[in-house]
Amino acid sequence: MINLLRKNVKLVFLPFFNQYYAEDNVKNATPTEKKTDTTESQETGWDRVRKVFEVDEFGNVSHEAHTVLQSAAISCFIGFIYGGVVLSRGAYMEFMRNNEATTFKTHLDAKRKLQDKVTIAFGKGAAKFGWRLTLFTTSFVGIATLIQTYNxxxxxxxxxxxxxxxxxxxxxxxxxxxxxxxxxxxxxxxxxxxxxxxxxxxxxxxxxxxxxxxxxxxxxxKLGMKAAYVKKKWEDDDFAIIKLHDDKMSNEGNTLDSIDEITGDTDVNNK
Structure with missing residues (x-):
């Protein structure tokens, strides 16, 4: 009972101590944080959808648009390969079936005609299936991404x-x-x-x-690794150019005598 009273007495005085030590309370009330909270609370679904089509100051697209573009590229590649392989295989089987009794001038002529048939069929199949799969996948992923972004x-x-x-x-x-x-x-x-x-x-x-x-x-x-590779490549190229310059100039570049000689020759030519 006594311990309970002591605890209650301490709790009674807590509000008064909070008034004296109010400065020690951590509050997220800076102007930037207030502005951020207000912006997030006022942002609507259509605002988020519009941001999908925006480009930043470095020319990079949004993450959602990047996802859609990646899906389009992958589906285009798969559609091209699938359509080309399927139709080229069909063209090969049809050529072999229709030309069993056909007489060709040489075996090279037969191979050339077969290769032409297969190549043309591969191109037709790649174009036929490629754009369809790309259109379907891009539409599917794009609509789903926009709905997710809105909600x-x-x-x-x-x-x-x-x-x-x-x-x-x-x-x-x-x-x-x-x-x-x-x-x-x-x-x-x-x-x-x-x-x-x-x-x-x-x-x-x-x-x-x-x-x-x-x-x-x-x-x-991934972009950081690419930038590091490009930087190293440039450094290697610069080092090769500097080394080539040093090898050609030898020790002539260590003093200003060569510059004086070139300047004197130029003055004589001008005269």
Missing amino acids: EDYGIMEYVVSGGLTGFMYKFYAGPRACIVGTGLGSALGLMCGAATWSIMKFSGLSLKEARYWQYKWKET
């Missing part, structure tokens, strides 16, 4: 909506039935991608901001 959160529904819209736009010119089928298939694909992404993020314990932060750090590390 400032990630989930499965963003991918479902993105997949449905992408499938609808992809089959828009094929008619209503094709649009419905494309929307359904795109939504199913978005559901699978969204579930996989959501599971990975939950199991890893990362939020959307943290994932973007580590993506930014990885990009900065």
